[in-house]
Amino acid sequence: MMRKSLISLFIATALTLPASAAAPPFETPAPVAYIKDLSSGAVLYAKDADRRMPPASMAKIMTVDVAFDLIKKGELSLDKMCTVRPETWQQWHGPQAGSTMFLSPGEQVSVRNLLHGIVTLSGNDASVVLAECIAGTEPAFVALMNAQAKRLGMANSHFGNPVGWPDGGVTYTTARDLGTLATATIENFPALYKEFYQQNEFTWGKTLGSNQPITQGNRNPILGKVAGADGLKTGHTQEAGYGFTGSAIQDGRRLVMVMAGLTSFNQRIGESTNFMNWGFRAWQSKPLFAAGKEVGKAKVQLGDAGEVGLVAPRDLAVTLPAGTAGAMRVKVVYDGPIKAPIKKGQHIANLVVTTGDTPPQTMPLVAAAAVDEAGFFGRIRAGLASLFA
Numbered sequence: 001m002m003r004k005s006l007i008s009l010f011i012a013t014a015l016t017l018p019a020s021a022a023a024p025p026f027e028t029p030a031p032v033a034y035i036k037d038l039s040s041g042a043v044l045y046a047k048d049a050d051r052r053m054p055p056a057s058m059a060k061i062m063t064v065d066v067a068f069d070l071i072k073k074g075e076l077s078l079d080k081m082c083t084v085r086p087e088t089w090q091q092w093h094g095p096q097a098g099s100t101m102f103l104s105p106g107e108q109v110s111v112r113n114l115l116h117g118i119v120t121l122s123g124n125d126a127s128v129v130l131a132e133c134i135a136g137t138e139p140a141f142v143a144l145m146n147a148q149a150k151r152l153g154m155a156n157s158h159f160g161n162p163v164g165w166p167d168g169g170v171t172y173t174t175a176r177d178l179g180t181l182a183t184a185t186i187e188n189f190p191a192l193y194k195e196f197y198q199q200n201e202f203t204w205g206k207t208l209g210s211n212q213p214i215t216q217g218n219r220n221p222i223l224g225k226v227a228g229a230d231g232l233k234t235g236h237t238q239e240a241g242y243g244f245t246g247s248a249i250q251d252g253r254r255l256v257m258v259m260a261g262l263t264s265f266n267q268r269i270g271e272s273t274n275f276m277n278w279g280f281r282a283w284q285s286k287p288l289f290a291a292g293k294e295v296g297k298a299k300v301q302l303g304d305a306g307e308v309g310l311v312a313p314r315d316l317a318v319t320l321p322a323g324t325a326g327a328m329r330v331k332v333v334y335d336g337p338i339k340a341p342i343k344k345g346q347h348i349a350n351l352v353v354t355t356g357d358t359p360p361q362t363m364p365l366v367a368a369a370a371v372d373e374a375g376f377f378g379r380i381r382a383g384l385a386s387l388f389a
Contacts, residue, residue: 001283021319021386022203022356022358023321026254026275028047029262029271030047030275031260031261032048032049032259032261033045033046033048033049033258034046034049034175034178034179034257035255035257035276037253037279038186038386039184039253040285040361042283042318042358042361043107043359044283045275045279048173049258050156050175050176051175052172052174053240054164054169054171054172054239054240055243055260056240057099057124057163057233057235057236057237058124058260059235060119060127060163061181061182061185061232061245062145062148062181062187062235063130063141063162064119064185064196065181066144067134068188069189071111072188072189072192077111078110078112079110079112081108082110082111082129082134083129083388084104084125087103088128088132089104089105089125090324093125097125098123099122099124099219100121100123101114101123101125102123102204103204104205109129109135114126114133116196116204119196119197119233120196120216120218122233122234124165128162141254145159149181150237151176152180153180153192154173154180154181154319156173157379158170158171158173159171164235164368166237171357173261175258176258178245179257182232182256185231186231186254187189193229193230194306199218199230200217200218200224201216202215202216202218203216220232220233220234220244221269221272221273222246222276226248226276226277227248227250228249229246229276240260240261241261241358242261242263242267243258243259243261244258245257245258246272246276250317251341253285253317255279255280257275264386279380283319283321283322284321284324285317285319286317286318286319287315287317288312288318288330290318291313293312294310294368295312295332296365298334298336299337299338300342301338301370303374304340304371304373308369308371309367309369310366311346311368312365313345313364316363318355319358321356328354329354330351330352330353331354332350332351333350333352333375334348334355334365340372340373341372342370343367344367344368344369345366345367347364349362349364350363350365351365
C-alpha cells in the first residue's frame with residue numbers, strides 16, 4: 001500500500017530564529033501581486049494570485065515559450081524564414097493594432113528576428129506572423145499554447161490568441177500561473193532566455209518618407225532600475241490595466257514577480273521596481289544542500305534494490321526574512337515505497353522546509369541512481385516480505 005513517507009531532519013544555524021518570526025510586510029496598490037524565490041521555491045508574497053484575469057501582452061510569454069520548446073527539440077530553426085501574409089499585416093498594422101514591430105506585407109523575416117520583435121518590442125504583428133509560420137494558422141498555434149499550459153500545470157489559464165488581445169474572456173490566466181510560466185521559460189531554456197530577454201532595444205522597419213530605421217526600446221519597467229533585471233514581459237489593455245511579469249537575479253538568487261491591474265504606465269514602473277527590490281532586500285537565502293548531495297533514502301517497491309538515494313538536483317537553499325537565521329525543520333516527503341523502475345535523476349521526492357510562521361518551502365529531490373524492476377525471484381521475495389510484514 002502506498003503511503004506518505006517522511007524523513008525528518010533538523011538544521012540549526014548560529015543565531016536563534018524566534019518561532020514567531022513573521023514575513024516582512026509589503027504594501028502595494030496593485031490588486032494582484034505575486035513574487036517567488038526560485039532558489040528555494042518560496043512564495044514571498046501573494047495578493048489575489050489565483051484570480052482569473054486577462055493577461056494582455058503577458059500572454060506572449062507563452063507564445064515565446066512554445067517557440068523555445070520547438071527550437072530546443074530541433075523542430076524549429078532560429079534561421080527559418082517566415083512570410084508576412086498581407087492579410088496578417090492588414091489586421092496588425094496602424095494605431096488600432098497596438099504594439100508593432102513594423103513588419104511589411106510580403107516581407108521575409110527569420111524566427112530569430114520575430115522573437116526579438118515579440119520579446120523586446122511586444123509586436124502583435126510579430127506574434128501572429130510567428131504563430132502562422134509555426135503552426136500554419138493562428139488557431140492551430142493557440143492549440144499548442146493551451147497544450148503547453150496544461151503540461152506546465154497552469155490549471156487556471158486558457159489562451160484564445162497569441163498576443164493577449166481582448167477576446168471576450170476566452171483568454172485568461174492568474175498571477176500564480178504567469179509565475180509558473182516565467183519560471184519554466186527561465187529554467188527550461190536558459191540559453192534562449194539569455195539571448196532574447198536581455199535586449200534593451202531592437203531595430204526593425206523603416207519610417208515612411210525619410211526611410212530611416214526604426215529603433216524601439218524594451219518596455220520592461222525594471223531594466224536599468226533593478227540590478228540583474230533581465231525579463232520578462234509587460235501587458236496593457238483598457239480591460240486588464242497595466243501589468244508586468246518580471247525576473248531578476250542577484251548573487252545567484254533569482255526572483256520572479258507578477259503585478260497586474262495597475263492604473264498607469266508610471267505606476268507600473270514604480271510598483272514593479274519597489275516589489276522586486278523588496279524581494280531582494282527584505283529576504284535572504286541560506287544554502288541547504290549542494291547539487292548532487294544525498295539528503296536521504298527512499299524505499300523502493302519491486303526493484304532490484306530495496307532503496308534509492310535522494311539527491312539535490314541543484315543547489316538548494318531556504319529563504320528567510322533578512323537579518324534572521326536559526327532553527328528550521330526539514331522533511332523529506334514522498335509517496336512510498338516508490339515503485340520500480342526508477343530513472344536516475346527522476347523527481348521522486350520533495351524537501352519541505354518550515355521555519356517561523358513563513359509558508360513551507362518545497363524543493364525537488366531526485367533519484368541518485370537508476371533502479372530496475374526486480375526479476376522473477378526478486379518479485380516473489382518482495383511479495384512474501386509484503387505478505388508477512
